[in-house]
Amino acid sequence: MALIKCKECGKEISDRASACPNCGCPLLEISKEGEVRIKMPNNIVQGWVGLFSSRDARVEDEEGNILWKGQHGENAKFIINRPVKVTIYLGGWANPIYGIVEPRKKYSLIQDLGVHMLATFRLTEVDLIDAD
């Protein structure tokens, strides 16, 4: 289950709900807005810090609201209706990733394979990501 933001009231709701329990906005309408997908990396090449880290991943907007929360290897999915500045956290495995995502687009995180204590990624727009 993933949490999405109701476009009417902004409350977090399950993507399996048929309507927002807070304001009644039908989910079908919410889904018509721009869903963004970001493939979270799975096999991260990292320095020693990663050995002690969890596999938790999350995406936040610039106010620190959580747009998506999950695990490495999953596809982050959330609904936006305008370009949003996001910060992506991959636990202690990687430096935070900053970028701007746009509605209805897909992104992948490309790892810079230089030698670092923490892995470094670039947010890159792609046409396709793995099915989920």
Ligand SMILES: [Zn+2]
């Ligand atoms: Zn609502």
